[in-house]
Amino acid sequence: MRSPHRIATRPSNDAPLDHHDDQQNDTAQLPVSSYSNPYDELAALAPNPLEEFLHEDKDEAAEAEKPWVPPNHRRGSRRRNRFAGLPLAAKALVAVLVAAAFLALGDRWALLYAEHEAAEKLKDQMNLSAAPEVDIEGFPFLTQVFDKRVDKVKVTVPDVAADRISLAKVSATATDVTIDGDGPTSITGASIGEMNGEVLLSFEDLNRELGASQVTFTGHGHDQVLARGTLPVAGHDLKVRADARIQRNGDRGISTDIGGMSLQLGDLATYRPGTRDKEGLHLSQKSADRVADETSKAKALLSVPAIVERLGVPRDVVSGALKSDAKLNELTGSPRFVNDVMGLNLIDVAMGHPELLKKLGLDPALLNGLSQLTRPVLADRLTLAFQLPKLPGAGTMALQDVTVEKEGIRVRIAGSGIGIGR
Numbered sequence: 001m002r003s004p005h006r007i008a009t010r011p012s013n014d015a016p017l018d019h020h021d022d023q024q025n026d027t028a029q030l031p032v033s034s035y036s037n038p039y040d041e042l043a044a045l046a047p048n049p050l051e052e053f054l055h056e057d058k059d060e061a062a063e064a065e066k067p068w069v070p071p072n073h074r075r076g077s078r079r080r081n082r083f084a085g086l087p088l089a090a091k092a093l094v095a096v097l098v099a100a101a102f103l104a105l106g107d108r109w110a111l112l113y114a115e116h117e118a119a120e121k122l123k124d125q126m127n128l129s130a131a132p133e134v135d136i137e138g139f140p141f142l143t144q145v146f147d148k149r150v151d152k153v154k155v156t157v158p159d160v161a162a163d164r165i166s167l168a169k170v171s172a173t174a175t176d177v178t179i180d181g182d183g184p185t186s187i188t189g190a191s192i193g194e195m196n197g198e199v200l201l202s203f204e205d206l207n208r209e210l211g212a213s214q215v216t217f218t219g220h221g222h223d224q225v226l227a228r229g230t231l232p233v234a235g236h237d238l239k240v241r242a243d244a245r246i247q248r249n250g251d252r253g254i255s256t257d258i259g260g261m262s263l264q265l266g267d268l269a270t271y272r273p274g275t276r277d278k279e280g281l282h283l284s285q286k287s288a289d290r291v292a293d294e295t296s297k298a299k300a301l302l303s304v305p306a307i308v309e310r311l312g313v314p315r316d317v318v319s320g321a322l323k324s325d326a327k328l329n330e331l332t333g334s335p336r337f338v339n340d341v342m343g344l345n346l347i348d349v350a351m352g353h354p355e356l357l358k359k360l361g362l363d364p365a366l367l368n369g370l371s372q373l374t375r376p377v378l379a380d381r382l383t384l385a386f387q388l389p390k391l392p393g394a395g396t397m398a399l400q401d402v403t404v405e406k407e408g409i410r411v412r413i414a415g416s417g418i419g420i421g422r
Contacts, residue, residue, distance in 0.1 A: 104140075149177065170200075173196055191418070196414050198412050201254075216229050224246070236363065248402050267284055269362060
């Protein structure tokens with residue numbers, strides 16, 4: 001069994017030395033340093049936790065003494081670094097795209113400015129209530145300005161006054177346009193080589209503007225317009241009917257020939273303005289049958305000598321009919337009597353006999369109102385004629401085709417040599 005190893009220690013100065021021990025340890029005595037504790041050596045190799053704690057306190061104190069600076073969240077430097085890392089060709093492409101974007105933006109600005117100035121000039125020269133819409137086509141615009149020639153310009157003018165009515169829309173396309181001016185901000189005028197467009201007279205606008213009589217207009221066929229509605233006369237709303245034929249009148253005008261005008265007084269009578277035999281105030285078929293059936297109405301009619309003369313009834317026959325109901329029934333029962341009564345113009349005979357209208361069921365006040373509603377007056381209320389406004393400058397413009405469509409009257413126009421702003 002191994003004996004335990006003893007660790008040699010330095011002897012004390014006060015302890016006595018054994019002679020035998022001196023002889024044995026004389027040759028094996030080690031230096032003082034070889035007697036150090038190995039645990040002390042291991043402890044020297046390990047870090048000192050107290051020293052690390054002291055260093056941490058020093059670092060925190062140093063950080064606390066520094067002034068506070070807000071954090072920088074920008075990444076511009078990173079982006080600049082990325083852009084700096086791009087190849088030269090990519091940088092050139094980006095520069096070209098940016099320059100092209102600025103050029104396009106400038107071209108669009110110049111285009112909008114020119115369109116605005118052209119609209120204002122048209123408004124002033126044509127005395128319009130609102131500026132028209134001007135659309136200059138073609139890209140780029142600046143090259144056209146420097147060349148002093150524009151390929152195509154579209155102009156739309158809403159609500160153009162044309163005599164008694166307003167045109168719903170006038171739209172035209174101008175081609176071969178020559179510009180007067182040296183730049184987009186110095187355009188003083190233009191000359192239009194050729195222009196084609198159309199004019200729309202809307203039935204909706206006609207019904208609104210001529211709606212005092214509550215008449216509506218609708219298209220019928222290629223060149224005919226029907227007018228249907230009511231017309232107030234002497235406190236009565238009379239049903240009105242009229243037919244208007246649309247035709248061109250010169251180079252700038254549209255005329256209407258109003259025909260078939262009539263005013264219906266319920267189921268009692270019909271009034272047609274004019275002086276011909278079929279015109280005037282006439283009893284309806286239903287009213288004429290009532291006169292023939294009712295004795296009181298028949299006697300009231302035969303009591304007026306002027307009516308008897310118009311009917312062509314002999315005086316002795318009329319005298320007998322007024323005295324005998326049998327003879328009256330014999331006279332009014334003839335087929336010719338009803339037709340003759342319907343042919344009577346009550347305007348002519350009732351002026352001196354207003355009580356006759358009451359007996360026939362008509363209001364005498366209508367007589368004065370209808371007598372003033374002559375054919376020209378009624379036709380003027382229903383006319384759709386108009387004249388196109390004159391365009392500014394010299395040149396020619398003429399109406400082409402006139403057609404009646406579902407939404408209104410459409411007219412095609414053409415012109416050349418028209419100047420604007422000169």
